[in-house]
Amino acid sequence: xxxxxxxxxxxxxxxxxxxxxxxxxxxxxxxxxxxxxxxxxxxxxxxxxxxxxxxxxxxxxxxxxxxxxxxxxxxxxxxxxxxxxxxxxxxxxxxxxxxxxxxxxxxxxxxxxxxxxxxxxxxxxxxxxxxxxxxxxxxxxxxxxxxxxxxxxxxxxxxxxxxxxxxxxxxxxxxxxxxxxxxxxxxxxxxxxxxxxxxxxxxxxxxxxxxxxxxxxxxxxxxxxxxxxxxxxxxxxxxxxxxxxxxxxxxxxxxxxxxxxxxxxxxxxxxxxxxxxxxxxxxxxxxxxxxxxxxxxxxxxxxxxxxxxxxxxxxxxxxxxxxxxxxxxxxxxxxxxxxxxxxxxxxxxxxxxxxxxxxxxxxxxxxxxxxxxxxxxxxxxxxxxxxxxxxxxxxxxxxxxxxxxxxxxxxxxxxxxxxxxxxxxxxxxxxxxxx
Numbered sequence: 001x002x003x004x005x006x007x008x009x010x011x012x013x014x015x016x017x018x019x020x021x022x023x024x025x026x027x028x029x030x031x032x033x034x035x036x037x038x039x040x041x042x043x044x045x046x047x048x049x050x051x052x053x054x055x056x057x058x059x060x061x062x063x064x065x066x067x068x069x070x071x072x073x074x075x076x077x078x079x080x081x082x083x084x085x086x087x088x089x090x091x092x093x094x095x096x097x098x099x100x101x102x103x104x105x106x107x108x109x110x111x112x113x114x115x116x117x118x119x120x121x122x123x124x125x126x127x128x129x130x131x132x133x134x135x136x137x138x139x140x141x142x143x144x145x146x147x148x149x150x151x152x153x154x155x156x157x158x159x160x161x162x163x164x165x166x167x168x169x170x171x172x173x174x175x176x177x178x179x180x181x182x183x184x185x186x187x188x189x190x191x192x193x194x195x196x197x198x199x200x201x202x203x204x205x206x207x208x209x210x211x212x213x214x215x216x217x218x219x220x221x222x223x224x225x226x227x228x229x230x231x232x233x234x235x236x237x238x239x240x241x242x243x244x245x246x247x248x249x250x251x252x253x254x255x256x257x258x259x260x261x262x263x264x265x266x267x268x269x270x271x272x273x274x275x276x277x278x279x280x281x282x283x284x285x286x287x288x289x290x291x292x293x294x295x296x297x298x299x300x301x302x303x304x305x306x307x308x309x310x311x312x313x314x315x316x317x318x319x320x321x322x323x324x325x326x327x328x329x330x331x332x333x334x335x336x337x338x339x340x341x342x343x344x345x346x347x348x349x350x351x352x353x354x355x356x357x358x359x360x361x362x363x364x365x366x367x368x369x370x371x372x373x374x375x376x377x378x379x380x381x382x383x384x385x386x387x388x389x390x391x392x393x394x395x396x397x398x399x400x401x402x403x404x405x406x407x408x409x410x411x412x413x414x415x416x417x418x419x420x421x422x423x424x425x426x427x428x429x430x431x432x433x434x435x
Contacts, residue, residue, distance in 0.1 A: 057081030
């Protein structure tokens with residue numbers, strides 16, 4: 001049954017969407033009724049996707065064996081081979097396949113049973129054009145992101161082994177390099193303080209005021225603009241001091257690890273992202289949060305992990321290329337829960353330096369990019385300390401923090417990106433608290 005016809009003026013939000021982040025394979029429509037075939041085919045065309053039609057589950061299995069499809073739009077009640085049987089059979093050959101089922105409202109019990117097979121979503125008949133289009137858009141992006149996650153798992157497994165070797169090397173040389181490490185920290189903080197707003201800018205402003213002041217006897221007359229700049233940089237310095245205080249507090253505070261479900265950790269993401277709504281809008285970024293059905297147990301201090309993830313989000317959004325995507329993923333690698341944040345980088349001289357300096361980013365007071373003033377009010381740390389504190393917090397959790405260069409596979413044209421990753425050991429469900 002079809003409730004309305006497709007026309008060129010409906011659902012402008014569907015027509016205006018970009019089509020970069022989606023699979024290229026067509027959608028397979030498995031539907032026995034001609035009118036629904038026509039409607040669904042038209043909706044697919046309208047959102048920019050090719051489609052193919054199978055009139056029953058048997059034909060669909062034959063078609064799926066000959067070429068790949070991005071997802072399967074399956075009617076439950078069909079002759080020859082019904083939708084449920086098709087899903088079961090196809091799952092055996094393609095475990096990662098994504099299915100959307102369509103059915104009548106009086107089959108709700110059947111829907112519940114079929115959703116247990118791992119179906120992504122369902123549509124109720126009569127079909128509504130806007131709802132179908134929206135569900136397809138979301139499912140297609142889900143397929144694309146899941147494929148990228150599988151690529152990341154392979155990369156992360158290799159990166160994990162590489163980084164473990166690096167950590168072992170770094171620890172073995174830590175004591176012999178203490179003097180050099182302290183010297184590097186001093187040089188790093190000196191460079192950082194002289195970048196952008198802060199002490200370096202204040203020194204320049206004060207020098208300018210000294211040269212341009214007008215002696216009026218008992219008083220000096222100075223340019224209002226210089227005074228405003230001086231006060232603004234004074235506020236930045238206060239922010240820097242607060243960041244240093246917070247760093248000291250985290251270092252001195254005992255970490256209270258509590259056994260927690262990973263879904264509770266992921267539950268903090270929407271609020272953290274919402275905190276950057278203005279900056280996201282200004283840079284015209286699209287943020288994608290993880291879609292994870294699997295839950296594991298982690299030993300974490302939730303408050304300190306909030307600080308770490310906030311800093312990763314801050315860093316990623318701050319240096320994201322305009323009109324790009326900021327993606328947060330979850331993968332499971334070699335016994336670790338891995339939370340990754342990916343941003344496409346601005347192509348400038350700093351990006352070239354970053355490719356050669358990724359392991360230095362967790363050093364205290366080390367920074368490549370100059371400060372981004374529009375993010376000052378949102379940063380918990382400054383002076384290049386943010387990623388250092390993330391690394392420290394993860395160490396307290398018996399975990400690891402890496403930040404690395406990568407190639408973004410989610411767009412039609414491959415692009416350079418940065419991936420920040422936190423690894424937390426997966427625990428069993430016994431025990432509740434660890435000091």
